[in-house]
Amino acid sequence: MIARHRRLAFWATTLQATSLAQASSTTQPRQVPALDERLATAQADAIRARGLNSRGHVTVTKVSRSEMATLVNGPAADDDERADSLEISDEDARNFLLSLRTLTPREGRPPAEPGATETLAAQASGLYVPSKKTLFVVDEGSGAADGSVLLHEFVHALQDEHFDLGPKLREDARGLDALNARHAFVEGDATLAVLLDANLMDPVDESFLKAFTKGLVTANRKNAGEGVSHAVADSVVSPYVYGTLFVWSLYTHGGWPAVNTAWSRPPATTEQLLHPAKYRTREAPIALRGKPLGPEGFTLRSRQTMGELDVRTWLAAFVADDDADRLASAWGNGVTELYERPANGASGQAAFALRVRVRWDHGHTARATETRDRLIHAFTERFGAPITRGGTACFERPNVGPIAFAATRHELLALAGPSPLSLQSATSASATCENLFTWAKRVKAAP
Numbered sequence: 001m002i003a004r005h006r007r008l009a010f011w012a013t014t015l016q017a018t019s020l021a022q023a024s025s026t027t028q029p030r031q032v033p034a035l036d037e038r039l040a041t042a043q044a045d046a047i048r049a050r051g052l053n054s055r056g057h058v059t060v061t062k063v064s065r066s067e068m069a070t071l072v073n074g075p076a077a078d079d080d081e082r083a084d085s086l087e088i089s090d091e092d093a094r095n096f097l098l099s100l101r102t103l104t105p106r107e108g109r110p111p112a113e114p115g116a117t118e119t120l121a122a123q124a125s126g127l128y129v130p131s132k133k134t135l136f137v138v139d140e141g142s143g144a145a146d147g148s149v150l151l152h153e154f155v156h157a158l159q160d161e162h163f164d165l166g167p168k169l170r171e172d173a174r175g176l177d178a179l180n181a182r183h184a185f186v187e188g189d190a191t192l193a194v195l196l197d198a199n200l201m202d203p204v205d206e207s208f209l210k211a212f213t214k215g216l217v218t219a220n221r222k223n224a225g226e227g228v229s230h231a232v233a234d235s236v237v238s239p240y241v242y243g244t245l246f247v248w249s250l251y252t253h254g255g256w257p258a259v260n261t262a263w264s265r266p267p268a269t270t271e272q273l274l275h276p277a278k279y280r281t282r283e284a285p286i287a288l289r290g291k292p293l294g295p296e297g298f299t300l301r302s303r304q305t306m307g308e309l310d311v312r313t314w315l316a317a318f319v320a321d322d323d324a325d326r327l328a329s330a331w332g333n334g335v336t337e338l339y340e341r342p343a344n345g346a347s348g349q350a351a352f353a354l355r356v357r358v359r360w361d362h363g364h365t366a367r368a369t370e371t372r373d374r375l376i377h378a379f380t381e382r383f384g385a386p387i388t389r390g391g392t393a394c395f396e397r398p399n400v401g402p403i404a405f406a407a408t409r410h411e412l413l414a415l416a417g418p419s420p421l422s423l424q425s426a427t428s429a430s431a432t433c434e435n436l437f438t439w440a441k442r443v444k445a446a447p
Helices: 006-012 019-023 035-050 065-073 079-083 090-103 113-123 147-163 176-198 206-224 230-262 270-274 276-281 308-315 321-328 366-383 433-445
Strands: 059-063 126-129 134-138 299-305 331-341 351-360 387-389 392-395 403-407 411-419
Touching: 035 147, 035 176, 059 065, 065 126, 065 134, 126 147, 134 147, 147 176, 176 230, 176 270, 176 299, 176 308, 206 230, 230 270, 230 276, 230 308, 270 276, 270 308, 308 321, 308 331, 321 366, 351 366, 366 392, 366 403, 366 411, 387 433, 392 433, 403 433, 411 433
Parallel strands: 059 134
Antiparallel strands: 126 134, 299 331, 331 351, 351 411, 387 392, 392 403, 403 411
C-alpha cells in the first residue's frame, strides 16, 4: 500500500542524519552500544522526555534492511493490518501524486517521485506498528537505528498505549486534510519529545525550533534530488515540521498536560494546525458553493479538500517559502477535483483533468489575485507568455498538458489538462488551451 508506513518511518531517514547534529556539542566519532542497551536507554528516555508512564511491554523485532523496506512500502495482508500506520488508500495516494505533478511546471524527463520515496523506505531504520504493538528496528552497520530514532518510535508506542494511535492515522469521512492534521500532531508530539531529550529537558526556544524545522526541509529537498519537485518532497517532511511547531505551541503554554488534552480533540484541519489560535477557536472552513464540474466526457474520480498546508506546499514550488506562507495564510477553503476519461482504443491511455479552487477568508480576498499573478509569473518564466482569453491565462505544456489560472473576487481557479498523464512516465499531451478555455467558460457560467 503506497505510503502505508512511509511517513512514520521518515524520522529515521532525515532527522537522524541531519538536524539533531545542531543539538550536539561534539563531532567526535562515537562507539555505538549494543542494540539491547540502546533500546533500554531509549525507552527510559522516552518515558522521561514525554512524561508518560508505560503500562505494558513493547515487542521489539530486529529486521534486515530489505525487510524494513518491505514493511514501509508493502501492502497490508488483511484489513486488520491496514490500520497499522498512516492509512491513505492506493487510490487517494495515486490521485495526490497525479494532482501535484499536474500543478507543477515540470517538463522533459519522466517524474522521479516514486523512486525518491522508495529510497526513503530503503533508508528507514525504525518503525512502530500500532496494530502489532511492535517496534521494528534495523541493526546493520552504519544503518543501525540510533538513540534518537528509537526514542521517537518508543514515544509512538507510548502514544498508542495512552491514546489509541491507530484510529488517529486512518482516513475517515473527515477527509485527507483532517488526516494530515492529525498525522502532523502525532509526529510533532514525538519529535518534540526527542528535542527535549537532546536539550537535556531544558525548554526549546523558538529560534532553535525554526532553525531545526528549516533544516529538515532543506535536507529533505537535497536528499530527494533534482528530479523531485519541492511540492512532492515537502509533502513527506511537512508533518514533522508543522506538527512540531504546533505541539511546541501547546507545550509552551501548558506543558505535556496541554498536549495530552489535545489528543482528545486534535486539530480538525491543517489551518488549525498551522495557526494554534484558530485551533483554540475551532475555526471552520468557509463553505464552497457550486458542484463539481469537469470537461465534457469526463467523470469525477476524486474530490478532496485542499487544505492550507496543501496550498502552502504547492506554492512553495513557485515562490520563496516565506511568500508561500503568507499567500496561503487566511485560507478559507479549497478543493481539488480529479476527472478521468477512460482509455480509448486509439491511444490506449486514460486522460485526466484537474480543477482546483482555493478561497480566502473575508478581508483577504486580494490574495486570490496576487496568487494567480505569482503563478502566472512562475509559469511564464518556464513556458513563455500565456495565451489569455476572458480573464483566463493558459500555458501549453507538451508533456503534461495545458494549465490555466483565473481569479474571482474570493477564489483562485486552476484548471489543468486534459492530458494522458501517467504515474510511470511523461507522455505526449495533445490537448491545447482551447480545451481549457471551453472548460473555464463552463465553470465560470455555472451557479
